Amino acid sequence: MKKHNYSAGPCILPQEVFEEASKSILNFNESGLSILEISHRSKDFVAVMEEARALVLELLNLEGKGYQALFLQGGASLEFLMVPYNLMKTNGKAAYLDTGTWASGAIKEAKAFGETVIVASSKDANYNYIPKDYSIPTDADYFHCTSNNTIFGTQMKSFPNTTIPVVCDMSSDIFSRSLDFSKFDLIYAGAQKNMGPAGTTLVVVKEEILGKTGRAIPNILNYEQHIAKESMYNTPAVFAVYTSLLTLKWLKKLGGISAIEKINEAKANLLYTEIDRNPLFKGTVLKEDRSAMNATFLLENQDHQELFDSMWKKAGISGINGHRSVGGYRASMYNALPLDSVQVLVDVMKELEKNS
Amino acid sequence: MKKHNYSAGPCILPQEVFEEASKSILNFNESGLSILEISHRSKDFVAVMEEARALVLELLNLEGKGYQALFLQGGASLEFLMVPYNLMKTNGKAAYLDTGTWASGAIKEAKAFGETVIVASSKDANYNYIPKDYSIPTDADYFHCTSNNTIFGTQMKSFPNTTIPVVCDMSSDIFSRSLDFSKFDLIYAGAQKNMGPAGTTLVVVKEEILGKTGRAIPNILNYEQHIAKESMYNTPAVFAVYTSLLTLKWLKKLGGISAIEKINEAKANLLYTEIDRNPLFKGTVLKEDRSAMNATFLLENQDHQELFDSMWKKAGISGINGHRSVGGYRASMYNALPLDSVQVLVDVMKELEKNS
Known part of the structure; x- marks a missing residue:
């Protein structure tokens, strides 16, 4: 997989x-x-x-x-x-x-x-x-x-x-x-x-x-x-x-930095839009200061954690556990992470909403 | 090769x-x-x-x-x-x-x-x-x-x-x-x-x-x-x-350090014996202090350099040029260098003697 x-x-x-x-x-x-x-x-x-x-x-x-x-x-x-x-x-x-x-x-x-x-x-x-x-x-x-x-x-x-x-x-x-x-x-x-x-x-x-x-x-x-x-x-x-x-x-x-910047913006937009839209999640950072590299977010309700964790693992996602200083989740979207991978995460978040 | x-x-x-x-x-x-x-x-x-x-x-x-x-x-x-x-x-x-x-x-x-x-x-x-x-x-x-x-x-x-x-x-x-x-x-x-x-x-x-x-x-x-x-x-x-x-x-x-030590001694003995035996070469270091890892040696006669260099290159040997502080040659015989490789160098040294 x-x-x-x-x-x-x-x-x-x-x-x-x-x-x-x-x-x-x-x-x-x-x-x-x-x-x-x-x-x-x-x-x-x-x-x-x-x-x-x-x-x-x-x-x-x-x-x-x-x-x-x-x-x-x-x-x-x-x-x-x-x-x-x-x-x-x-x-x-x-x-x-x-x-x-x-x-x-x-x-x-x-x-x-x-x-x-x-x-x-x-x-x-x-x-x-x-x-x-x-x-x-x-x-x-x-x-x-x-x-x-x-x-x-x-x-x-x-x-x-x-x-x-x-x-x-x-x-x-x-x-x-x-x-x-x-x-x-x-x-x-x-x-x-x-x-x-x-x-x-x-x-x-x-x-x-x-x-x-x-x-x-x-x-x-x-x-x-x-x-x-x-x-x-x-x-x-x-x-x-x-x-x-x-x-x-x-x-x-x-195409250099200007080319990767567009891709990075697309990835960040895709994920942050879902974090803001999906009632099950909330971002941890003041919106204007959000990082395009590392998106930190929490579940509104901890009862969903077990299901969410099993869903993203099943989808082949790894490495999104948050740092202990913040908790929740951290999705790092460095240059080499494809937009497709962000779509997979967003799909899992939508799926969780449906199943809850 | x-x-x-x-x-x-x-x-x-x-x-x-x-x-x-x-x-x-x-x-x-x-x-x-x-x-x-x-x-x-x-x-x-x-x-x-x-x-x-x-x-x-x-x-x-x-x-x-x-x-x-x-x-x-x-x-x-x-x-x-x-x-x-x-x-x-x-x-x-x-x-x-x-x-x-x-x-x-x-x-x-x-x-x-x-x-x-x-x-x-x-x-x-x-x-x-x-x-x-x-x-x-x-x-x-x-x-x-x-x-x-x-x-x-x-x-x-x-x-x-x-x-x-x-x-x-x-x-x-x-x-x-x-x-x-x-x-x-x-x-x-x-x-x-x-x-x-x-x-x-x-x-x-x-x-x-x-x-x-x-x-x-x-x-x-x-x-x-x-x-x-x-x-x-x-x-x-x-x-x-x-x-x-x-x-x-x-x-x-x-077999650990004691096993590799025997191999390293065999390699060093093979090369230093040839350096001492072959009239075309001389070591640069006091015998009792010679390194089993790095053997430094010179040609007695610089006229042989061109031929020797072409011969060892032809034999697939690389990296034996001496450091500029010493000149001549340096054969580094670290743990992973096989005894066979030392034999190839010694053979080239013998061959040079025959051809000179």
Whole structure:
């Protein structure tokens, strides 16, 4: 039976990426060797890294604008640390928007480096909205925000204007919608949603913001070192980078971010329309802040849970249990999830209504 | 044509591991889902992580001895930083043995944390031997060494006795030979030699040495946090951990470390015997310190280079060009390299002698 994989991450990737990655483990580029056993310094892998770095900038429309793309390791959680190490001045200050678990994690790491101002937080309402009216101190070294909050199902639809560098954790919605990416000075994202398998982290950074802290930065955490070594300061996560490149190429072939954005909007509209229409369900998030990636919703009546759970499982759906912080359900609709899969879920919701 | 892959790392893994990994990308555990698209919190992957962590301790004979095994990210280069963060006291001191490029990298990161004593170095002779007569300050917080030096082809055959915690970078020879691993308090290793593909780092640590520095440790770099979260503090490198487990299971089936050690000794003896016998070649390393993993050697006469290079390429050998710091050749004979492949290289060396 066809599976409809709503996992919040690591998550579904395009089927053709799985097929190509699987082949390359047996025979990469007709070399007779596995992608897993070649040197990261081999001509073939250096070409993969170069193409992946260039394609990221191309897809984000950041070519020739002073940005560098890096494929690092350690996930967004290591970036929580690298950002203050690289950007917060000695005795400096940083501004953070608190929109959930990941933003809080970033704030926690920053606090060890200097004054960390939380410009606004939606913690008071279990992060079910994005704070909008706040001011960003212009004497901070940078402003940090999280574009999409997987756990709570919120997404920033606009970003504040400020004169200080803007840093954004886009782990769960990068490459999913058109934005003016040049408004950001540093973007980071764990690969495991829209870019590839778990195991590599994308960092896109405007070079001119680096090297200004007066702080001693450990080599392995220093973006300038990684840039100087063309993202090969140490052995990269070869397979994760390769599979990310396959996914980025799939996206380009599809028509890039503007093309996937239309598909993502169609999926989100289909599901949210049903959540709002169907009297058995309710969304958990303020409508204007709803994420197109992660739709969080509850049953109005818990008595329906057993039946609903058995119905969606029977339909081949997996991964829609909500995070324990919110409960209910979370349908993650990343780039590679087909519209058909959303239709299957919506049909099950309609069916439940009929049977109740 | 069969390839003989002597890559220094990432390197050859067992063929059955490639086959199983390739299949799991299309259908993991008959789930209908790819190993790349499942949640790291799924029952199936949690089982992988638990089995891998337990099997590491079993193979190293460290079960029930107070050790924890972790699968982290960032390579040995991030451990260079995590070690002083977790073990060097405020105003503390650490002792390092300098046996090459990687040891130097570790020393560089440690220096930012406190007094870093280099107890001995073989830099004077381009690291072609392992220093032996040195004393380790007993008031240091730990002693750090590198068991095998891939670039220079040296390997520590014995380890000093000391009362302070011993930390060892075993990236390039872990699981290759029998040692009393309980003499080490912290062992780390990038996966990409004897354990799996690039993208995960193994850390084996005796819990009792942690939590004693009085230093604020960033969460993502704190071994105690990773232990508390059972190696899932953040999303692990799912595929790299899974493929490492496949490789560890292959090793166990083969008979464990004592079994592979015999094979590795046979391979090293075969090649070093030829290097010493064949008048066209010479080794670069003091005989008693030669690595069983990486054999470094030179041609006595550079005029033979062109012919030799064409001959080994024709025989299906790849990856034996030496590192630029040493020149000549480096034959890396990690666990998964078959004895047959070494025989092919030795035959080519003999053939060169005949043709010269």
